Amino acid sequence: MALELPSEVNSRQDIQALALEVRNYASWLAHNDIKKRLKVRKRSPAPELSPGASETLHDWLMRNPLSSSSLDKLAGALENLKDSAPSATITLAAPAGPKLKQDLTNWCRKNIDDNILVNFEFNSTLLGGMVLRCGSHVFDWSFRRQLLDNRRKFAEVLANVR
Amino acid sequence: MNLFLEIFLIVDALIIGAVATLAWRHGLAHFKPERHDAEQRPRPQNGHLDPEIVKQMQEKALTNFQAVIERSSTQLQTDLKASETRLTAQLEKLSQDIIGKEMARYHEELDRIRQRAENAGKSAETELSEHQVALKAKMEQEVAEEKQHRLEQLDSKISDAVMSFLLETLGHDADLGAQSKYLLAQLDEHKAEIIDGVKDGA
Numbered sequence: 620m621a622l623e624l625p626s627e628v629n630s631r632q633d634i635q636a637l638a639l640e641v642r643n644y645a646s647w648l649a650h651n652d653i654k655k656r657l658k659v660r661k662r663s664p665a666p667e668l669s670p671g672a673s674e675t676l677h678d679w680l681m682r683n684p685l686s687s688s689s690l691d692k693l694a695g696a697l698e699n700l701k702d703s704a705p706s707a708t709i710t711l712a713a714p715a716g717p718k719l720k721q722d723l724t725n726w727c728r729k730n731i732d733d734n735i736l737v738n739f740e741f742n743s744t745l746l747g748g749m750v751l752r753c754g755s756h757v758f759d760w761s762f763r764r765q766l767l768d769n770r771r772k773f774a775e776v777l778a779n780v781r
Numbered sequence: 782m783n784l785f786l787e788i789f790l791i792v793d794a795l796i797i798g799a800v801a802t803l804a805w806r807h808g809l810a811h812f813k814p815e816r817h818d819a820e821q822r823p824r825p826q827n828g829h830l831d832p833e834i835v836k837q838m839q840e841k842a843l844t845n846f847q848a849v850i851e852r853s854s855t856q857l858q859t860d861l862k863a864s865e866t867r868l869t870a871q872l873e874k875l876s877q878d879i880i881g882k883e884m885a886r887y888h889e890e891l892d893r894i895r896q897r898a899e900n901a902g903k904s905a906e907t908e909l910s911e912h913q914v915a916l917k918a919k920m921e922q923e924v925a926e927e928k929q930h931r932l933e934q935l936d937s938k939i940s941d942a943v944m945s946f947l948l949e950t951l952g953h954d955a956d957l958g959a960q961s962k963y964l965l966a967q968l969d970e971h972k973a974e975i976i977d978g979v980k981d982g983a
Contacts, residue, residue, distance in 0.1 A: 705979055711964075719961050726968050731979055746951045749964055756978030760967045763948060770944050774936035 622696055623678060623733065626721045627671035630738045631701050638697040640672040645690030652687070706736040710750040712761070714741045786871055793864045800857045804850055811846040 628637050643666050654662050668676065675693070683689045709715075709723055724737045731753075742750075745761035752758075968975070 707979070712960075719964075722961060722965060723968070726965060730968075730972055731976060735979075744948065746948065747960055747963075748967065751968075751975065753975060753978045754981065756975075756981065758971060758975065758978070760971070762951075766944050766947060770940035771936075773940045773943055777936075777939065 622700055625671040625674040626725050629720055629724045630736050634697050634701040637672055637675060638694045640668055641690055641694040641697065645687040648690060649687035700734060704734045704736050705732050706738065708738040708740060708752040710740045710742050712743055712745040712747050715739050796860055797857065800853050804853050807846055807849050811842060
């Protein structure tokens with residue numbers, strides 16, 4: 620069954636963190652079941668889940684039963700996805716905010732692959748724009764590249780100044 | 782000319798030899814006369830010459846001999862003088878000829894050398910002026926090329942300086958919020974390339 624990653628989960632590190640959260644939740648669920656069966660009163664609260672983890676669990680549990688084994692399966696699927704999903708790296712001129720990351724990740728998942736993983740990096744020398752790296756292909760749409768590619772035009776413009 | 786001189790000298794030597802021989806014979810004949818047959822035969826007893834006559838005859842013979850000697854000597858002197866004059870004239874003429882020829886040859890050589898020097902000077906002048914023209918043209922071309930090269934370098938340096946300034950100045954506080962539309966537009970514009978790149982990578 621194909622997993623649909625939430626837009627907050629972009630990179631391999633995010634999936635790794637999500638898988639860890641799922642495993643923690645599965646572990647808590649297993650402990651909670653044991654305590655329930657043993658009728659232990661004092662039970663630990665459910666671990667807090669990130670919005671992405673909540674969404675993933677919600678989607679999963681709509682089609683699968685709530686059990687620790689099912690959650691372990693989910694974590695395994697997430698880890699497999701981490702290793703097998705296509706990935707791209709976007710380098711920006713500054714650290715990207717969550718909204719921008721979401722927008723860019725959504726675009727990639729809509730146009731390239733449903734579960735593509737997008738890593739975000741920043742390099743202030745780009746000045747603006749971005750550099751997209753997919754496998755061995757690099758697409759440089761940074762302001763720096765455009766300035767360097769058109770520096771001859773500067774001399775022409777200067778020559779035409781009266 | 783040399784042959785004529787030699788013949789002349791030989792003839793003169795022969796004449797001098799003949800004259801000397803004649804003089805010697807006369808002298809010998811005078812001082813040691815040969816007795817003729819008549820003198821060798823015993824003189825008839827019946828006729829004696831007068832010593833006075835004999836003396837006269839001897840004096841006359843001596844006088845004749847002296848005259849002959851003097852005449853021969855004078856002749857020899859005259860001949861020698863004439864030979865000397867002719868020899869001197871010939872020598873003068875010969876030396877003038879030789880000097881004239883040598884001078885002519887010298888002048889000819891001098892003219893030839895001068896002509897060669899003039900030609901060499903003219904050709905050197907022509908070559909020099911051609912070389913000057915070529916050098917000037919080459920120099921102008923090099924100056925133009927250098928000027929063009931410097932202008933290109935200047936353009937490049939100015940561009941580099943401006944780019945460095947922009948990169949240095951704008952390299953901080955980039956506002957990604959304002960760029961989000963631009964970023965998404967770039968992705969839309971190059972969607973096909975990106976998909977091909979991902980497929981190739983896969």
